[in-house]
Amino acid sequence: MMFNRIKLLTVVFTLFIGQWSFAQIDLKRLRAKPDTNLVDAPKSPVSNINQVIVPIPKLALEVDYWKHWTKLGLNLNQAYFNKHWNAGGVNSIAILGTGWHKSEYNKNNFNFTTELDLRYGRIQNDFLDREAQTLSKKNIDRIFWDNKLAYKLSQSWAVYVSFTFESQFDAGYTYTRDVNGAEIVDTIKTNFMAPGYFTESFGLEYKPDNTFSLRLGTGTARQTLILDDRIRPLTGEQYFRKNGRYLDANDPSKGESTFGVESGRSFRNDLAFQLTANLDRNLSKNLHLKSRYNLFADYTDLGDPAHRLDAVLTAKVTSLVNVSLTGIVVYNSLEQPGVQVSQALALGILYSLPR
Template sequence: MLKKINVLFVVYLLIMGQISVAQVDLKGLREKPDTNIVKKAQAPVANLQEVSVPIPKLDLEINYWKHWTKFGINMNQASFSENWSAGGVNSIAVGLLGWHKSEYNKNNFQYVTELDLRYGKIRNKEQLAKKNNDRIFWDHKIAHKLSKSWALYFAVTFESQFDAGYKYGRDSETNDEIITDTMSRFMAPGYFTESFGLEYKPDNTFSLRLGTGTARQTLVLDDRISQKENEKDRFGVEQGARFRNDLAFQITANLDRNLSKNLNIKSRYNLFADYKELSDPDHRLDVILTAKVTNLVNVSLTGIMVYNSAEADKVQYSQALALGLTYALPR
């Protein structure tokens, strides 16, 4: 019996030894498989040549300037036959305009110059030609930003006109229209305004200047006007003098905004309050509403309102509706 048990024990040891050897061999294959079972022939590598690719030198510069320009012509015309029963007067009106703006922005510094030139004449049958628009406006502004919307500014503005303005009457004998008096002309009056203060500009379409330190020089360089006895015709300048200086508080608001894709409104309001006469400030409001018909053709409605007690006791106003051609740059 003992002999059979020994034999079975020996057989058991032999079987376990074989299993251990097999496990060792399999474990070796799993950890380090032979990946070079099939050897592939490598393709021959062609001779390579170095190619020199030129790299362009980029000469990049930041342009801090922006420029805008507009110039155009407006025309109105009406004619009637001699037997036109409803009545009417043959007339023709021509207006010219030129506008330019340049703007420089770098960090917190800004410089803006704006030039606005307008001149127009109207001629009715059997009447003398009269101007219906005449303006020279040139504004320069330097500003330093204090925050996103506020800045300190200094501005210089020049205003005058191109042509003489006349008063008209009738000849007592022929009843023809004649010139009876000269009311204004170039540099009679002419205005220079220097202003310093704070500017509020929340976006590129609106700005508001508060000029706490403002000086304005009024010049009348035509003796026919400076020698007038009526002070209202000398724009506040004393009789015989050619110059007047005023210190004042000034408010200037500018709006240039697109109301729709083809409709734009541009306006400028100016209040000038002389420190000696704060209760009687001067006011001027210019509004231009422009509707674009095509890239060149547009319809414009212009309105001007002025109150200056040195010129007239009541509010002065003018209005014009015109169809014209306007070319703008950049396109």
């Protein structure tokens, strides 16, 4: 009996708890949620902005593989002594014009360089003395044009082919004086394309940096042309008609040889080994040295090569004014048996591009 009462109380308690929990759940569902939007929220300004697509222009960016340099110069030298000056001296005036241009193309392992060097100057002594009757003479005259195409084999070595042209602008003479003491032209010695040189070369180039290069032209050909009939070498008969005697009394057929060109001809071709060294370097902030040395050894006579050294030392005074010292040393037994030397010191104006 006692057990049945306990069981009945348990059932009643369980039903009471379940009904109370159910009532609690229903009340939560029926509860009204408070409105948190007491005022209207402002609209975001971003929503009023229209999307605008801004076109991006295509930038025409191109790589320029070329570099160019140009220098134009004018040098003037002058000396004056009045009639009371007793220490000796000659009134003189000299003018020299120079033009230099270089263009260089570099892409991957290919390099092309062209360089043009033009120089022409004249000098006249006793230019204020009418009684002296002196003539104006050229003191420097040069046309030099060099072209080189190279392909790099390593950081410092390349294989190259080159083409070079050399000549002068004007005629060069020897001078004498007539019976009245006036200076007159005696003999023409050189002229444009008399001689003129064309040189083609193939070989290796050593270039450790941008200021120095050394070419070893194992396969080199040079053509020498004399296109002025007044300079062309005479045959034995022509020499006799002009001078009234034979060049060699023992061999009347023997004629002249001028710049290596044989008598009666105007063309000569040589196969040779050529070595060319170029130096173009700033020694200090305002001091620059540019030099070129060329050795030309004919394969038929390697023991007597021709040498030429050109050097220009330039000191910058201002951005335009400079002082230059120029030197040329030449040895070519086909032209002269001895060493030829030329030197000039000048003050002038030099305009360089790019600035």
